[in-house]
Amino acid sequence: MDLSDAIHARHTVKAFESGRALPESAIEGLLKVLHNSPSSVNSQPWHYVVASTPEGKARIAKSTTGSYAYNEPKVLNASHVIALCMRTDISDAHLNAILEQEERDGRFLIDGAKQAQDRSRRSYVDVHKYELRDVPQWMEKQVYLALGGLLLGAAILGIDATPMEGFDSRTLDLEPGLREQGYTGVVLASFGFRSEQDFNAKLPKSRLPRDEIFTFI
Numbered sequence: 001m002d003l004s005d006a007i008h009a010r011h012t013v014k015a016f017e018s019g020r021a022l023p024e025s026a027i028e029g030l031l032k033v034l035h036n037s038p039s040s041v042n043s044q045p046w047h048y049v050v051a052s053t054p055e056g057k058a059r060i061a062k063s064t065t066g067s068y069a070y071n072e073p074k075v076l077n078a079s080h081v082i083a084l085c086m087r088t089d090i091s092d093a094h095l096n097a098i099l100e101q102e103e104r105d106g107r108f109l110i111d112g113a114k115q116a117q118d119r120s121r122r123s124y125v126d127v128h129k130y131e132l133r134d135v136p137q138w139m140e141k142q143v144y145l146a147l148g149g150l151l152l153g154a155a156i157l158g159i160d161a162t163p164m165e166g167f168d169s170r171t172l173d174l175e176p177g178l179r180e181q182g183y184t185g186v187v188l189a190s191f192g193f194r195s196e197q198d199f200n201a202k203l204p205k206s207r208l209p210r211d212e213i214f215t216f217i
């Protein structure tokens with residue numbers, strides 16, 4: 001699907017067809033989007049839990065009960081559910097791992113480039129650590145950026161999707177042991193095939209007028 005068609009075709013799916021699985025190639029497309037998502041100073045402060053089995057989805061769905069029960073079927077009936085998670089801390093080990101990966105990927109072409117990159121990235125991290133004191137918010141922004149790419153990518157690939165902030169993050173974190181690994185859940189996204197009960201498919205899109213949201217100078 002081209003960009004213009006995808007923008008108009010995509011919507012938040014409110015009901016999925018249970019038992020219908022997306023082809024592996026489609027999921028691979030989504031994982032590629034996430035893997036290649038941009039982030040500030042290439043910080044990549046994320047982790048993604050991908051549930052495709054009934055057991056995996058049931059584990060995620062433990063976080064969509066009680067006041068979040070309206071989202072439970074969107075987790076259980078989807079083909080795949082991705083929990084987009086952020087790091088709880090930006091550690092030295094993580095910064096070193098990024099730097100070493102950049103070297104393996106051949107990004108340092110001249111003497112001193114590696115050290116310069118490390119210094120520059122750490123200076124940004126320090127601004128967020130000590131001056132702005134907003135490291136968690138900064139990392140979370142990167143995850144939302146990945147969500148944006150993921151939703152647009154899904155639309156271009158013709159995959160139905162639902163982003164969800166309506167879940168209990170403590171329950172989600174405890175289920176796959178995210179906290180012990182230094183992560184916490186930020187947002188869920190389900191993917192699959194819309195069902196006949198997806199009322200949102202039949203509704204027109206609603207956005208504020210263009211002249212209210214754009215200023216051309």
Ligand SMILES: Cc1cc2nc3c(=O)[nH]c(=O)nc-3n(C[C@H](O)[C@H](O)[C@H](O)COP(=O)(O)O)c2cc1C
Nearest residue numbers: 010011012014071162163164165166167187200205
């Ligand atoms: C970050 C985020 C969280 C959302 N959380 C939920 C949710 O928990 N459940 C749900 O049904 N829809 C959720 N939505 C869908 C929005 O309500 C929807 O994107 C918005 O109304 C615009 O409609 P559209 O996506 O169909 O264009 C969420 C969307 C975003 C971007």
